[in-house]
Amino acid sequence: xxxxxxxxxDRAVIEVTGPDALGFLQGLVTNxxxxxxxxxxxxxxxxxxxxxxxxxxxxxxxxxxxxLIDVQAARAAALxxxxxxxxxxxxxxxxxxxxxxxxxLGAAPPxxxxxxxxxxxxxxxxxxAPADPPRIDWDAIRVAHLxxxxxxxxxxxxxxxxxxxxxxxxxxDFRKGCYVGQEVTARMKHKTDLRKGLARLTLSxxxxxxxxxxxxxxxxxxxxxxxGLRAIGYLRFDxxxxxxxxxxxxxxxxxxxxxx
Numbered sequence: 001x002x003x004x005x006x007x008x009x010d011r012a013v014i015e016v017t018g019p020d021a022l023g024f025l026q027g028l029v030t031n032x033x034x035x036x037x038x039x040x041x042x043x044x045x046x047x048x049x050x051x052x053x054x055x056x057x058x059x060x061x062x063x064x065x066x067x068l069i070d071v072q073a074a075r076a077a078a079l080x081x082x083x084x085x086x087x088x089x090x091x092x093x094x095x096x097x098x099x100x101x102x103x104x105l106g107a108a109p110p111x112x113x114x115x116x117x118x119x120x121x122x123x124x125x126x127x128x129a130p131a132d133p134p135r136i137d138w139d140a141i142r143v144a145h146l147x148x149x150x151x152x153x154x155x156x157x158x159x160x161x162x163x164x165x166x167x168x169x170x171x172x173d174f175r176k177g178c179y180v181g182q183e184v185t186a187r188m189k190h191k192t193d194l195r196k197g198l199a200r201l202t203l204s205x206x207x208x209x210x211x212x213x214x215x216x217x218x219x220x221x222x223x224x225x226x227x228g229l230r231a232i233g234y235l236r237f238d239x240x241x242x243x244x245x246x247x248x249x250x251x252x253x254x255x256x257x258x259x260x
Contacts, residue, residue, distance in 0.1 A: 003105070005125060006131055010073050011071065013096075014079070014096055018092040022037055028083075028179055029046065036067070040064040042059050045057070045058065046171060048179075048181025048182075052160065053181070054160065055082070058071035059116075072151065074151065076096065100128050100129075101125070102129065103122060104132075121147070137227065139226075143227040144227075146198055146199075147165070152209075152224050153225065164198055196235065198224075200254045200258070201253055202252045203226075203231060203251045207249050207251070208223075210224075219236075221236055240255050
């Protein structure tokens, strides 16, 4: 039986049309979209505030016939509004579609594209084809590979993409040229060592997401996605080597950069 993948019910799809479509997006996002001008493909990227803080992350997809944006449904209207604000005189059309998003693991069916963030995330498709019942623990995959999620680890107007692993996950390009928030992101890359960021946690007992992490009695971060006794946490690295607890539960933190 062919794996048809699961419906990602929390996603929405925006279509971008017009002769300036790709160039318009290229000037706004953190990643280089020019390879999409050569044929089907998918790029994960973000839009930032002028101060370099995260606003949106999404996939830009060339299906071969259409240019699409795959974004979390709860952020789709705000993204569409922001793109419309930047459009000015560009010959670009922006519209919500009724397309669905499917994702799955294993052999990719025809017409799908690999998730560009990490091989463990499998493939994605943008259509209204039938999908299989949910069966994959995507949170466990994200925790294992330290992959942030919109609205959980990635907080609008608060997060910095380099602290959230965008470079490792192929979500930013430092040679593509200007975009909104580029100067701050470049300074963080070239002039500073990251003092905070995401880390994988091993918990000694159940801990709810959102629990504050303490190093002794000092605040050190917060627990985000939890999968069993593993979790993604946001940490101050200078406090990560002390005895850590969350809600009184001891934990350990792995701050090493995971292999891709």
